[in-house]
Amino acid sequence: MSSPSRAVDQAKHALRARLREMRLAAHLTGRDLANLAGWHSSKVSRIEHGRQTPSEHDITIWCRHCGAEDQAGDLVASLRTIDEMYVEWRRMQRTGLQRLQKAAIPLYERTSRFRIYEPSLIPGLFQTADYALSLMRAVVTFREIPDDTAEAVKVRMQRQQVLTSGGRRCAVILEEAALRTRIGDTEVMAGQLGHLLAVATRSNISLGIIPIRDRAMWPTNGFWIFDEERVLVETLSAELTVTQPHEIALYAKAFAQFAELAVYGPAARTLIASAIAALDM
Structure with a gap:
């Protein structure tokens, strides 16, 4: 891409x-x-x-x-x-992270179908408060912006409620690396992976994981598809918003191909359990 x-x-x-x-x-x-x-x-x-x-x-x-x-x-x-x-992240984040979290709420609330691909992180809709806090603190330090992480985490946790109302569906594809990328300490990661196991049992959520050994497509940034309305792609320096139908279709095609590489159900849970076991090593 x-x-x-x-x-x-x-x-x-x-x-x-x-x-x-x-x-x-x-x-x-x-x-x-x-x-x-x-x-x-x-x-x-x-x-x-x-x-x-x-x-x-x-x-x-x-x-x-x-x-x-x-x-x-x-x-x-x-x-x-x-x-x-x-849109440059520095402009979006100049007052901290809370405003950025709140700004996304209307988009989340009007979306009925989420398709999310993340190569190295657990998506925000499935993060624990401790995982989100550790991640946001790293962002604040790196970008040298005002620290309002506690408030931003509260908004992110509130935003997760969209998955429990309105009949929304969410399909998530993670690379196995996302399970093994250490965010926070061992306790934070263990709690996050345990939470991922729990939310994956919900009937409106599909969780697929691409095993490292089965990686067949070229690396790309994570992206979120909101219905057929838009795609958001986060990079180190900016957020890309895609709204042209033919480009959205391209991301949808990539998501479908990633989905074919992923494992689900017991096989996905085995990969998560393996990542939890590896935390003690």
Whole structure:
């Protein structure tokens, strides 16, 4: 899969290409379009070559003068998607982690089907308070942001209630490495893995684990699919939001392939029990 920054660049390129194709279909030169729009003569060239990002108003005017007003709404939506796609963690976390946890609640509450893939961590919806606290403290230290971890953990625990109401379903695929990545001390990990065993018995939750020996796909970042609405991908520096249907379909395809590699039921529980036993080594 593309890196988040590359995905954003590709989306920007696609938008510029559509604008250029529209201008050419209208048999307008860049200077012609600029004159019609009342812009500086070089503005069209700057937009088409990525040296200037068009505003929503620019796109509306562009479509009007190219005789394609019916496409303006779709292109403006594409621009908004690009704006959403790449959000720097430092900006999102500048006041700590609690605000970030609260901001996600509406998305969780309107989602009826979660599909989650995590290669190295237990997902937030299945974390114990101690595991979440250890993880968030590490994030706070690394990012040098205000420490509101206790409050953020409370919000994360409250957010988990979405899985006990509204008939929501959740399919989770973990790499075996997620069971063995030490977050906190031995007691924290033992409690977390025991909790994972318990929540996996719920009828609305499907837990699959990809054994290390069966890894057949290339490594990728963890991602969450919220219905067919969007995909969130967390990286070291940013959160990528994917809303284009064809890109969501790509992540859904990857999730389906990961699901085929995973083991379930007794086999998954055996892997978790093995990880718990390894904590004493």
